[in-house]
Amino acid sequence: RAELVGAEPIMLDEEMILKHFLPLTDDQFLEKLRSMPEMFQEDFMWIAIPGLRRYLPIVLKWLQEPNTDSWDMSHGLLCSLSFQTENNELPEDVTRLISEIADFIDGHRTKFDLGTDDLLDEYLEQIRKKGRTTA
Numbered sequence: 001r002a003e004l005v006g007a008e009p010i011m012l013d014e015e016m017i018l019k020h021f022l023p024l025t026d027d028q029f030l031e032k033l034r035s036m037p038e039m040f041q042e043d044f045m046w047i048a049i050p051g052l053r054r055y056l057p058i059v060l061k062w063l064q065e066p067n068t069d070s071w072d073m074s075h076g077l078l079c080s081l082s083f084q085t086e087n088n089e090l091p092e093d094v095t096r097l098i099s100e101i102a103d104f105i106d107g108h109r110t111k112f113d114l115g116t117d118d119l120l121d122e123y124l125e126q127i128r129k130k131g132r133t134t135a
Contacts, residue, residue, distance in 0.1 A: 017043045021051070026058055033062045033073075041076030045083045049094055052084070056097040063104055074105045074112040075120060082123035085130035095130055102127040 020043055024032060033040065040059075047055070059077065062068055081098045084090060090098070102124055105112060114120055 014046060017047055017051070021047075021055070026054075029055065030058050030062060033059065034065075034068075037062070037068075037070045037073035038076070041073050041080060043080075044077055045080035049088070049090065052090075052094050052097070056094070056101065060097070060101050060104065063101065063108075069111055069113065071113045074114060075117070078102060078105060078120060078123040078127070082126040085127050090130070098127055098130075 020032075020040060021029065044052070044055075044059075063074070078101075081101065085095065085098060105114070106124055109115070
């Protein structure tokens with residue numbers, strides 16, 4: 001629990017993270033991503049650093065799969081990760097993972113049906129700004 005949401009008190013967002021992640025193995029999480037990715041996009045805004053460390057590599061693996069094309073998840077994920085970089089002191093390894101995901105999504109806008117969206121560019125800029133300060 002603490003690795004996913006941190007210390008008490010547990011708020012509504014954290015309760016949803018526990019509901020979404022606790023019963024799942026990594027393989028089950030990947031399968032859930034394949035079937036209902038939008039369920040998780042907001043969770044990454046509130047998940048604790050150990051949870052980011054554990055689940056972001058799985059998210060990247062899923063994003064790189066040929067059949068993955070979720071506009072909602074890719075856009076929402078960047079929003080959540082941008083929030084994380086702006087509001088939390090993230091360790092360098094987590095910042096690198098976030099930057100890798102952002103770069104992959106940005107480099108595959110057609111795959112995710114992402115056009116030129118001002119918010120998307122703001123999310124990318126925030127993530128890259130944080131990446132430059134930790135490099």
